[in-house]
Amino acid sequence: MGGTHPFSRKRFIVLILLVLGLLGAVCYAIFAGPVSFTSTELVDGVLYQQDNMAKRIVWDLRLPRILIGLIVGACLALSGSILQGVMRNPLSDPGIIGVSSGAGVVATVMLIIFPATAATFLPIGAFVGAFGTTLLIYFLSWNQGASSHRIILVGVAINALIGAILSSLMLLFSDRVQSVLPWLSGGMGGVGWSQFQMVVGYAFIAILLSFFAAQHLRVLSLGDEVAKLLGHRVERSRFFLILLSSLLAAIAVSVSGLIGFVGLVVPHILRMIIGNDARYLLPASALGGALLVTLADAFARTWFDPIELPVGVFLSFLGGPFFLFILLKGMRRNATS
DSSP states (O other): OOSOOHHHHHHHHHHHHHHHHHHHHHHHHHHOSSSOOOHHHHHHHHHSOOOOHHHHIIIIIIHHHHHHHHHHHHHHHHHHHHHHHHHTOTTOOTTTSSHHHHHHHHHHHHHHHOHHHHHHHHHHHHHHHHHHHHHHHHHHHBSSSBOHHHHHHHHHHHHHHHHHHHHHHHHHTTTTGGGTHHHHHOOOTTOOHHHHHHHHHHHHHHHHHHHHTHHHHHHHTTOHHHHHHTTOOHHHHHHHHHHHHHHHHHHHHHHHOOOOSHHHHHHHHHHHHHOSOHHHHHHHHHHHHHHHHHHHHHHHHHTTTTSOOOHHHHHHHHHHHHHHHHHHHHHHHHHHO
């Protein structure tokens, strides 16, 4: 008999729920805050051009922050999903294995030493740092192939080294680090339309390319030997995916700082729900990452009033226990097998 396969129907339902959840998160983020207003005031300000408080707060403060949160969440989740697919490791994440830190250290150098160039070249500098770090990890992990175990170990070591470099920069330029500290904690306080305009073009191209990457990931998931037998150029495909993952992580880091665990948590949860097919996993990851960061940022700036907690710190409280759960689950599985 005909009809939709139950698993395909499940994937479709999950995507619809993610879209609805994202719309709800955006609405919540628009209205959540120390200053409250009604939807009528907002509609009057936006549609009828009345210069009221609701319009100023939403248009000048909350809307650009929400849009940047959507971009950051989608980019981080896509970066993590692609990295996990390329390295065939569910623990691969741009924050854990040092890719985000690589972007962060270059961005920090630009912000501290060359602040005049940061507004124009920060996304490019962050991309160079992210891509260079990814290639270094992959090169050091290679021994007739790059095993998941070696990638994680090398990534953690590189992450520690970059952390030492960041600490050294903060000591050497202690008179200039105050403006960088919130950025290192991972946050979107103070972002506006200028930051949105800085990254929206890069983000559009990178997210569009990531959906074309689905076929590459599907073939690579079969294993290198099978992919080669099918005529797939494995190394060229892997290089393209690593380049794309680095670009996505760099876009996020350049405007939000070092926000971790989004690229680990979102693809991992969605993979358990809808499977490993990149055609569905990548768009679901983009929606899920945008939803998570938008909600987390709204919670972080409202739940702790009058203090605004950086969203990177807030997500670390959520992501740290989840990472331990994944590790313990993997250890139990290995012990019983």
